[in-house]
Amino acid sequence: MVKRTSFERDDxxxxxxxxxxxxxxxxLIIREAFFGVSRFSEFQKKLGLAKNILTVRLRALVDQGILKTAPASDGSAYQEYLLTPKGRGVFPILVALRQWSEEFDAHPEEIATILVDKEKGRPVRKLELYSQDGRLLGAGDTTLKPRLAGKQSKRAYS
Amino acid sequence: MVKRTSFERDDxxxxxxxxxxxxxxxxLIIREAFFGVSRFSEFQKKLGLAKNILTVRLRALVDQGILKTAPASDGSAYQEYLLTPKGRGVFPILVALRQWSEEFDAHPEEIATILVDKEKGRPVRKLELYSQDGRLLGAGDTTLKPRLAGKQSKRAYS
DNA sequence: GCAATCTAGTTTAATCATGCAACCATCGGA
DNA sequence: TCCGATGGTTGCATGATTAAACTAGATTGC
Structure with a gap:
């Protein structure tokens, strides 16, 4: 990823x-995993990325505990890559990305799919952010506080 | 960004x-913009990225309608970069990224800030996804449907 | 049981985006 | 007019990305 200042130590x-x-x-790999894709060759076919890159990415995702390898499942000797709880936790991020595109994309007519609830088959609502006492919050209604008590941060999501 | 298969035409x-x-x-630039950062030099100082990269990124964000340039505001002759509605629409994505880190990061004690609601100063709830009739949905409760009527997609967020 | 094919990679070479540093033009203040 | 800050641009070295060739083991077909 080009020599990048790693943000691992960023607060x-x-x-x-x-x-x-x-x-x-x-x-995109995580997205495919949500679709049920679990094998190396499937990821490669669906995403069309170079195999060496896929190798590196899968290994990194496993190292980070986002995917785990399981020895098999359909009887074949090959392993499969499955989402861990941490991996499934990415779901809201995928939904947020999807909804942003649906709302603001310049060519929404090119979007092929809609996220619907399985039971009724109707589009889901937009992601909603609430305060603890149940008020719906927008960007302007929130601010950042230092984690360890102390004084209010000056940095606010305006 | 390295010769990348552009996903612009992806559906x-x-x-x-x-x-x-x-x-x-x-x-990260959008995050800073939410913090109120608006000038080239501010972005550069806070993010510590090379100025040429910042130039390219800012221009791309402006081209995409995520930021807009305004001639001034504090009297100086320099322009400033402001979020458009499309840019402010990124807020849920930022929140989703933040909450994922808060929940699953290996070292959450290193996270410096908490997102709180401005009025009460208390942490916000997790982002919630609802069906149109008000049921709280998880990844397994949703599926994808082709946008243009027709038959159910086989691809489901499992 | 053998060959063909599939799977999951590794290796290699060419390409092209990225990051860094140095340079430059403009503006504002003294 | 000089000086520092602002907002860039240019050039080069690095190294990430890719396609393609190669490999070794597993599976399938016959």
Whole structure:
């Protein structure tokens, strides 16, 4: 990924997430895993990325505990890559990315799929952020506080 | 960004979002913009990225309608970079990234800040996804449908 | 049981984006 | 007019990405 200042030691959680899954392929691999893709060759066929890159990405995702390898499942001797709880936790990020594109993309008519709830088959609502007492929050209604008590941060999501 | 198969023509909205903001710096630039950062030199100081890269990224973000340039505001002759509605629409993505890190990071004690609601100063809840009739949905409760009517997609967020 | 094919990689070479540093033009203040 | 800050641009070295060739073991077909 080109010599990058790793954000691993950054104290911003956004930067830390990006450090883990902030490249194109990692997120798309996780997306495919949600679709049920689990084998090396399947990932490669669906995503069309170079196999060496896939090798590196899969290994990194396993190292980070986002995917785990299981010895088999369909009887074949090959291993498969499955989402861990941490990997499944990426779901809201995928939904957020999807909804942003649905709302703001310049050519929404080219988007092929809609996320619907399985039971009723109807589109889901937008992701919603609530305060602990149940108020719906927008960007302007939130601010950042240092984790360890102390004084209010000046940095606010305006 | 290294000769990349551009996802611009991909029909998956996640891929399309990644194509727009799927690199490390773009998202961090948007994060800073939410913090109120608006000038070239501020972005450069806070993020510590090379100025040429910042130039390219800012231009790309402006081209995509995520940032817009305004001639001034504090009287100086320099321009400033402001979030457009499309840019402010990235907020849920930032929150999702933040919450994923908060929940799954191997060293959460290194995270410096907490997102709180401005009014009460208390941490926000997790992002929630609801069906149109108000049921809280997890990854397993959703599936994908082709946008243009027709038959159910086999690809489900399992 | 043998050959063909599939799987999951590794290796290699060419390419091209990235990051860094140095340079440059403009603006504002003294 | 000089000086520092601002907002870039240019050039080069690094190294990430890719396609393609190669490999070794597993599986399937016959």
């Amino acid at each position: 911003c959680p956004i930067a830390r997430s990006l450090d883990a899954i902030g490249d194109w392929w990692s997120i | 998956c909205p996640i891929a399309r979002s990644l194509d727009a903001i799927g690199d490390w710096w773009s998202i």
